[in-house]
Amino acid sequence: MRIKLENLKKYYDSIHAVDGISLDIPENTIFGIIGRSGAGKSSLVRLMSLLEAPDSGAVWYGDRRVDNLPKDELIACRRKIGMIFQNFNLFSSRNAGKNVAYPLEICGMPKAQIKERVVEMLKLVGLEDRINAPISTLSGGQKQRVAIARALATQPDILYCDEATSALDPNTTQSILALIREIQKKMNLTVVMITHQMEVVRDACESVAVIEDGKVVEQGLVKDIFANPKTKTTRDFIKNVLNDKEMVKWSDQTGKFHLHFTGKAPDKPLLSMIAKKFDVEFNIFAAGISHLPEEDVGYMNVDIMGSDEEVSKVVTWLEENSVHVRREQE
Ligand SMILES: Nc1ncnc2c1ncn2[C@@H]1O[C@H](COP(=O)(O)OP(=O)(O)O)[C@@H](O)[C@H]1O
Numbered sequence: 001m002r003i004k005l006e007n008l009k010k011y012y013d014s015i016h017a018v019d020g021i022s023l024d025i026p027e028n029t030i031f032g033i034i035g036r037s038g039a040g041k042s043s044l045v046r047l048m049s050l051l052e053a054p055d056s057g058a059v060w061y062g063d064r065r066v067d068n069l070p071k072d073e074l075i076a077c078r079r080k081i082g083m084i085f086q087n088f089n090l091f092s093s094r095n096a097g098k099n100v101a102y103p104l105e106i107c108g109m110p111k112a113q114i115k116e117r118v119v120e121m122l123k124l125v126g127l128e129d130r131i132n133a134p135i136s137t138l139s140g141g142q143k144q145r146v147a148i149a150r151a152l153a154t155q156p157d158i159l160y161c162d163e164a165t166s167a168l169d170p171n172t173t174q175s176i177l178a179l180i181r182e183i184q185k186k187m188n189l190t191v192v193m194i195t196h197q198m199e200v201v202r203d204a205c206e207s208v209a210v211i212e213d214g215k216v217v218e219q220g221l222v223k224d225i226f227a228n229p230k231t232k233t234t235r236d237f238i239k240n241v242l243n244d245k246e247m248v249k250w251s252d253q254t255g256k257f258h259l260h261f262t263g264k265a266p267d268k269p270l271l272s273m274i275a276k277k278f279d280v281e282f283n284i285f286a287a288g289i290s291h292l293p294e295e296d297v298g299y300m301n302v303d304i305m306g307s308d309e310e311v312s313k314v315v316t317w318l319e320e321n322s323v324h325v326r327r328e329q330e
Protein backbone atom coordinates (compact mmCIF):
# COMPACT_ATOMS: atom_id res chain seq x y z
CA MET A 1 0.00 0.00 0.00
CA ARG A 2 1.36 3.40 -0.98
CA ILE A 3 1.32 5.95 1.84
CA LYS A 4 1.19 9.66 1.15
CA LEU A 5 1.49 12.37 3.76
CA GLU A 6 0.49 15.91 2.88
CA ASN A 7 1.78 18.75 5.02
CA LEU A 8 0.94 17.00 8.30
CA LYS A 9 0.92 19.10 11.46
CA LYS A 10 0.42 18.12 15.09
CA TYR A 11 1.04 20.60 17.89
CA TYR A 12 0.95 19.84 21.60
CA ASP A 13 0.42 23.31 23.09
CA SER A 14 3.53 25.21 22.05
CA ILE A 15 5.45 22.08 20.94
CA HIS A 16 5.46 21.63 17.16
CA ALA A 17 5.88 17.82 17.30
CA VAL A 18 5.01 17.37 13.62
CA ASP A 19 5.53 20.59 11.71
CA GLY A 20 4.50 20.23 8.08
CA ILE A 21 5.67 16.79 6.97
CA SER A 22 5.04 15.59 3.42
CA LEU A 23 6.26 12.17 2.31
CA ASP A 24 5.47 9.75 -0.48
CA ILE A 25 6.21 6.17 0.56
CA PRO A 26 5.92 3.66 -2.30
CA GLU A 27 4.26 0.28 -1.75
CA ASN A 28 6.22 -2.91 -1.23
CA THR A 29 9.31 -1.34 0.32
CA ILE A 30 11.03 -0.73 3.65
CA PHE A 31 11.09 3.00 4.32
CA GLY A 32 13.11 4.42 7.22
CA ILE A 33 12.30 7.51 9.26
CA ILE A 34 15.29 8.50 11.38
CA GLY A 35 15.63 11.28 13.90
CA ARG A 36 17.04 12.03 17.32
CA SER A 37 15.01 11.58 20.47
CA GLY A 38 12.28 14.24 20.53
CA ALA A 39 12.41 14.84 16.76
CA GLY A 40 8.74 13.92 16.45
CA LYS A 41 8.99 10.33 15.15
CA SER A 42 6.44 8.73 17.46
CA SER A 43 4.05 11.65 17.00
CA LEU A 44 4.37 11.22 13.23
CA VAL A 45 3.78 7.47 13.34
CA ARG A 46 0.66 7.97 15.47
CA LEU A 47 -0.72 10.19 12.69
CA MET A 48 0.34 7.77 9.93
CA SER A 49 -1.20 4.80 11.73
CA LEU A 50 -4.44 6.72 12.39
CA LEU A 51 -4.10 6.47 16.19
CA GLU A 52 -4.36 10.26 16.31
CA ALA A 53 -5.80 12.82 13.91
CA PRO A 54 -3.53 15.60 12.64
CA ASP A 55 -4.30 19.27 13.36
CA SER A 56 -4.01 19.83 9.62
CA GLY A 57 -2.81 18.03 6.51
CA ALA A 58 -3.83 14.65 5.11
CA VAL A 59 -2.87 10.96 5.14
CA TRP A 60 -3.56 8.87 2.03
CA TYR A 61 -3.43 5.07 1.73
CA GLY A 62 -3.37 4.47 -2.01
CA ASP A 63 -6.11 6.66 -3.49
CA ARG A 64 -8.06 6.88 -0.26
CA ARG A 65 -7.84 9.71 2.24
CA VAL A 66 -7.82 8.06 5.68
CA ASP A 67 -7.09 10.71 8.34
CA ASN A 68 -10.71 11.88 8.59
CA LEU A 69 -12.71 8.64 8.33
CA PRO A 70 -15.90 8.08 10.35
CA LYS A 71 -15.37 5.75 13.31
CA ASP A 72 -16.55 2.45 11.80
CA GLU A 73 -14.51 2.95 8.63
CA LEU A 74 -11.51 3.97 10.72
CA ILE A 75 -11.69 0.71 12.69
CA ALA A 76 -11.89 -1.32 9.47
CA CYS A 77 -8.99 0.64 8.00
CA ARG A 78 -6.84 0.12 11.08
CA ARG A 79 -7.13 -3.65 10.56
CA LYS A 80 -4.97 -3.17 7.49
CA ILE A 81 -2.19 -1.83 9.72
CA GLY A 82 0.21 -3.74 11.95
CA MET A 83 2.43 -2.08 14.56
CA ILE A 84 5.36 -3.12 16.70
CA PHE A 85 7.11 -1.13 19.42
CA GLN A 86 10.35 -0.94 21.39
CA ASN A 87 8.80 -2.47 24.53
CA PHE A 88 6.81 -5.12 22.57
CA ASN A 89 3.45 -4.25 24.26
CA LEU A 90 2.52 -7.92 24.64
CA PHE A 91 -0.13 -9.12 27.10
CA SER A 92 1.74 -10.76 29.97
CA SER A 93 -1.43 -12.59 31.04
CA ARG A 94 -1.60 -14.42 27.68
CA ASN A 95 0.92 -16.94 26.36
CA ALA A 96 2.66 -16.51 22.98
CA GLY A 97 -0.09 -18.17 20.93
CA LYS A 98 -2.89 -16.30 22.72
CA ASN A 99 -1.13 -13.00 22.05
CA VAL A 100 -1.10 -13.74 18.33
CA ALA A 101 -4.74 -14.87 18.53
CA TYR A 102 -5.89 -11.60 20.13
CA PRO A 103 -6.41 -9.43 17.00
CA LEU A 104 -8.11 -12.36 15.27
CA GLU A 105 -10.56 -12.74 18.17
CA ILE A 106 -11.29 -9.02 17.96
CA CYS A 107 -12.26 -9.25 14.32
CA GLY A 108 -14.42 -12.30 14.97
CA MET A 109 -12.53 -15.03 13.14
CA PRO A 110 -13.89 -18.56 13.82
CA LYS A 111 -11.92 -20.46 16.48
CA ALA A 112 -10.60 -23.24 14.25
CA GLN A 113 -9.32 -20.72 11.73
CA ILE A 114 -7.66 -18.69 14.50
CA LYS A 115 -5.80 -21.80 15.68
CA GLU A 116 -4.53 -22.44 12.18
CA ARG A 117 -3.46 -18.83 11.62
CA VAL A 118 -1.66 -18.64 14.97
CA VAL A 119 0.44 -21.70 14.12
CA GLU A 120 1.15 -20.29 10.66
CA MET A 121 2.24 -16.92 12.08
CA LEU A 122 4.45 -18.40 14.79
CA LYS A 123 6.06 -20.59 12.14
CA LEU A 124 6.75 -17.49 10.07
CA VAL A 125 8.73 -15.95 12.93
CA GLY A 126 10.45 -19.21 13.89
CA LEU A 127 8.65 -19.76 17.20
CA GLU A 128 6.17 -22.56 16.46
CA ASP A 129 7.55 -24.61 19.35
CA ARG A 130 6.85 -21.80 21.85
CA ILE A 131 3.13 -21.48 21.23
CA ASN A 132 2.24 -22.20 24.88
CA ALA A 133 5.15 -20.25 26.39
CA PRO A 134 4.28 -17.57 28.95
CA ILE A 135 5.59 -14.20 27.74
CA SER A 136 7.84 -13.85 30.80
CA THR A 137 9.84 -16.90 29.71
CA LEU A 138 10.79 -15.39 26.32
CA SER A 139 13.92 -13.38 25.50
CA GLY A 140 13.67 -9.84 24.08
CA GLY A 141 14.20 -11.08 20.55
CA GLN A 142 11.57 -13.79 20.97
CA LYS A 143 9.11 -11.25 22.41
CA GLN A 144 9.60 -9.04 19.37
CA ARG A 145 9.03 -12.09 17.13
CA VAL A 146 5.71 -12.76 18.89
CA ALA A 147 4.85 -9.06 18.49
CA ILE A 148 5.59 -9.31 14.75
CA ALA A 149 3.43 -12.44 14.46
CA ARG A 150 0.60 -10.65 16.27
CA ALA A 151 0.97 -7.49 14.18
CA LEU A 152 0.78 -9.46 10.94
CA ALA A 153 -1.87 -12.01 11.96
CA THR A 154 -4.68 -10.05 10.29
CA GLN A 155 -2.60 -9.86 7.08
CA PRO A 156 -2.23 -6.08 6.98
CA ASP A 157 -0.82 -4.09 4.05
CA ILE A 158 1.36 -1.89 6.24
CA LEU A 159 3.70 -2.59 9.15
CA TYR A 160 4.83 0.32 11.33
CA CYS A 161 7.86 -0.36 13.53
CA ASP A 162 8.49 2.32 16.18
CA GLU A 163 12.04 1.76 17.53
CA ALA A 164 11.39 -1.98 17.21
CA THR A 165 15.03 -2.94 17.75
CA SER A 166 16.08 -0.21 20.19
CA ALA A 167 15.82 -2.48 23.25
CA LEU A 168 17.72 -5.36 21.62
CA ASP A 169 21.42 -6.21 21.50
CA PRO A 170 23.23 -5.90 18.14
CA ASN A 171 23.00 -9.59 17.17
CA THR A 172 19.31 -9.81 18.04
CA THR A 173 18.75 -6.54 16.17
CA GLN A 174 20.30 -8.10 13.07
CA SER A 175 18.14 -11.21 13.32
CA ILE A 176 14.96 -9.14 13.73
CA LEU A 177 15.92 -6.91 10.77
CA ALA A 178 16.59 -10.00 8.65
CA LEU A 179 13.18 -11.39 9.64
CA ILE A 180 11.43 -8.12 8.76
CA ARG A 181 13.20 -8.01 5.37
CA GLU A 182 12.17 -11.60 4.65
CA ILE A 183 8.54 -11.08 5.70
CA GLN A 184 8.32 -7.79 3.79
CA LYS A 185 9.14 -9.65 0.56
CA LYS A 186 6.92 -12.64 1.34
CA MET A 187 3.84 -10.55 2.18
CA ASN A 188 4.47 -7.59 -0.18
CA LEU A 189 4.26 -5.28 2.81
CA THR A 190 4.97 -1.60 3.05
CA VAL A 191 7.16 -1.36 6.13
CA VAL A 192 7.86 1.97 7.84
CA MET A 193 10.81 1.76 10.25
CA ILE A 194 10.99 4.55 12.80
CA THR A 195 14.41 4.63 14.43
CA HIS A 196 17.23 6.68 15.91
CA GLN A 197 19.79 4.06 14.79
CA MET A 198 21.49 4.55 11.43
CA GLU A 199 22.47 0.86 11.37
CA VAL A 200 18.78 -0.01 11.15
CA VAL A 201 18.45 2.27 8.12
CA ARG A 202 21.66 0.92 6.57
CA ASP A 203 20.79 -2.74 7.07
CA ALA A 204 17.08 -2.79 6.35
CA CYS A 205 15.77 0.24 4.46
CA GLU A 206 15.66 1.13 0.80
CA SER A 207 14.81 4.80 1.31
CA VAL A 208 14.94 7.09 4.30
CA ALA A 209 13.68 10.44 5.54
CA VAL A 210 15.68 12.27 8.19
CA ILE A 211 13.54 14.33 10.56
CA GLU A 212 14.46 17.06 12.96
CA ASP A 213 12.20 19.38 14.98
CA GLY A 214 9.12 17.92 13.32
CA LYS A 215 10.38 18.55 9.78
CA VAL A 216 11.95 16.43 7.04
CA VAL A 217 15.49 17.76 6.55
CA GLU A 218 16.69 15.21 4.00
CA GLN A 219 15.34 12.19 2.14
CA GLY A 220 16.30 9.76 -0.59
CA LEU A 221 17.64 6.30 -1.35
CA VAL A 222 19.74 4.99 1.52
CA LYS A 223 22.71 4.36 -0.75
CA ASP A 224 22.61 7.95 -2.04
CA ILE A 225 22.27 9.40 1.45
CA PHE A 226 25.24 7.36 2.67
CA ALA A 227 27.31 8.42 -0.32
CA ASN A 228 26.42 12.08 -0.21
CA PRO A 229 24.71 13.29 2.97
CA LYS A 230 23.55 16.90 2.60
CA THR A 231 22.85 17.95 6.19
CA LYS A 232 24.95 17.90 9.35
CA THR A 233 22.27 15.84 11.14
CA THR A 234 22.56 13.09 8.53
CA ARG A 235 26.36 13.23 8.58
CA ASP A 236 26.32 12.83 12.36
CA PHE A 237 24.06 9.78 12.09
CA ILE A 238 26.42 8.25 9.52
CA LYS A 239 29.47 9.10 11.59
CA ASN A 240 27.97 7.22 14.54
CA VAL A 241 27.43 4.12 12.48
CA LEU A 242 30.93 4.18 11.00
CA ASN A 243 32.34 2.69 14.15
CA ASP A 244 35.96 1.90 14.80
CA LYS A 245 35.48 -1.50 13.25
CA GLU A 246 34.62 0.03 9.90
CA MET A 247 36.98 3.02 9.94
CA VAL A 248 40.76 2.50 10.13
CA LYS A 249 42.49 5.60 11.48
CA TRP A 250 46.16 6.37 11.01
CA SER A 251 46.00 9.64 12.87
CA ASP A 252 43.75 11.62 15.19
CA GLN A 253 43.66 14.36 12.58
CA THR A 254 40.63 14.11 10.34
CA GLY A 255 41.91 15.72 7.13
CA LYS A 256 40.28 18.58 5.26
CA PHE A 257 38.56 16.43 2.64
CA HIS A 258 36.09 13.59 3.08
CA LEU A 259 35.83 11.38 0.02
CA HIS A 260 32.91 9.00 -0.49
CA PHE A 261 33.36 6.30 -3.13
CA THR A 262 30.33 4.61 -4.65
CA GLY A 263 29.40 2.44 -7.59
CA LYS A 264 32.29 1.93 -9.94
CA ALA A 265 34.64 4.42 -8.31
CA PRO A 266 36.76 1.87 -6.40
CA ASP A 267 37.59 0.00 -9.65
CA LYS A 268 40.15 2.63 -10.72
CA PRO A 269 43.37 3.64 -8.97
CA LEU A 270 42.00 7.17 -8.63
CA LEU A 271 44.46 8.59 -6.15
CA SER A 272 47.56 7.52 -8.03
CA MET A 273 45.99 8.74 -11.27
CA ILE A 274 45.51 12.13 -9.63
CA ALA A 275 49.08 12.28 -8.38
CA LYS A 276 50.20 11.85 -12.00
CA LYS A 277 47.61 14.15 -13.60
CA PHE A 278 47.75 17.06 -11.14
CA ASP A 279 50.41 18.81 -9.13
CA VAL A 280 49.18 17.73 -5.69
CA GLU A 281 50.01 15.30 -2.92
CA PHE A 282 47.73 13.28 -0.67
CA ASN A 283 47.93 12.57 3.00
CA ILE A 284 45.49 9.84 4.08
CA PHE A 285 44.25 9.94 7.68
CA ALA A 286 41.46 7.36 7.76
CA ALA A 287 39.58 4.99 5.48
CA GLY A 288 36.71 2.59 5.75
CA ILE A 289 33.74 0.97 4.12
CA SER A 290 30.01 0.71 4.83
CA HIS A 291 28.31 -2.43 3.59
CA LEU A 292 24.81 -1.60 2.38
CA PRO A 293 22.52 -4.41 1.24
CA GLU A 294 22.94 -3.56 -2.45
CA GLU A 295 26.11 -1.52 -2.67
CA ASP A 296 29.15 -0.63 -0.60
CA VAL A 297 30.22 2.94 0.13
CA GLY A 298 33.92 3.64 0.75
CA TYR A 299 35.21 6.54 2.84
CA MET A 300 38.55 8.29 3.00
CA ASN A 301 39.60 11.31 5.03
CA VAL A 302 42.53 13.08 3.38
CA ASP A 303 44.41 16.30 2.95
CA ILE A 304 45.08 17.37 -0.61
CA MET A 305 48.18 19.53 -0.72
CA GLY A 306 48.83 21.87 -3.62
CA SER A 307 47.81 25.28 -5.00
CA ASP A 308 44.13 26.23 -4.62
CA GLU A 309 43.73 25.97 -8.36
CA GLU A 310 45.18 22.44 -8.59
CA VAL A 311 43.17 21.31 -5.57
CA SER A 312 39.90 22.54 -7.04
CA LYS A 313 40.73 20.78 -10.34
CA VAL A 314 41.27 17.57 -8.38
CA VAL A 315 37.92 17.97 -6.61
CA THR A 316 36.14 18.45 -9.93
CA TRP A 317 37.90 15.43 -11.43
CA LEU A 318 36.97 13.23 -8.44
CA GLU A 319 33.32 14.30 -8.65
CA GLU A 320 33.34 13.38 -12.36
CA ASN A 321 34.59 9.93 -11.37
CA SER A 322 31.71 9.25 -8.94
CA VAL A 323 33.59 10.26 -5.81
CA HIS A 324 31.70 12.72 -3.62
CA VAL A 325 33.99 15.26 -2.03
CA ARG A 326 33.16 17.31 1.05
CA ARG A 327 35.43 19.93 2.60
CA GLU A 328 35.59 19.75 6.40
CA GLN A 329 34.83 23.50 6.87
CA GLU A 330 31.43 23.24 5.22
N1 LIG B 1 0.95 13.52 23.88
C1 LIG B 1 1.85 14.52 23.97
N2 LIG B 1 1.62 15.60 24.75
C2 LIG B 1 2.52 16.60 24.82
N3 LIG B 1 3.72 16.61 24.19
C3 LIG B 1 4.01 15.56 23.42
C4 LIG B 1 3.10 14.45 23.27
N4 LIG B 1 3.69 13.54 22.44
C5 LIG B 1 4.87 14.06 22.09
N5 LIG B 1 5.07 15.27 22.67
C6 LIG B 1 6.27 16.13 22.47
O1 LIG B 1 6.50 16.21 21.09
C7 LIG B 1 7.91 16.16 20.81
C8 LIG B 1 8.18 14.97 19.90
O2 LIG B 1 8.00 13.77 20.64
P1 LIG B 1 8.03 12.32 19.98
O3 LIG B 1 7.13 12.31 18.82
O4 LIG B 1 7.77 11.33 21.06
O5 LIG B 1 9.56 12.23 19.50
P2 LIG B 1 10.48 10.97 19.17
O6 LIG B 1 9.59 9.77 19.02
O7 LIG B 1 11.18 11.36 17.92
O8 LIG B 1 11.43 10.83 20.32
C9 LIG B 1 8.59 16.10 22.15
O9 LIG B 1 8.95 17.40 22.52
C10 LIG B 1 7.52 15.52 23.06
O10 LIG B 1 7.74 15.95 24.40
Ligand SMILES: [Mg+2]
Nearest residue numbers: 041042043163
Ligand atom coordinates in the same frame (compact mmCIF):
# COMPACT_ATOMS: atom_id res chain seq x y z
MG1 LIG C 1 9.64 7.89 19.93
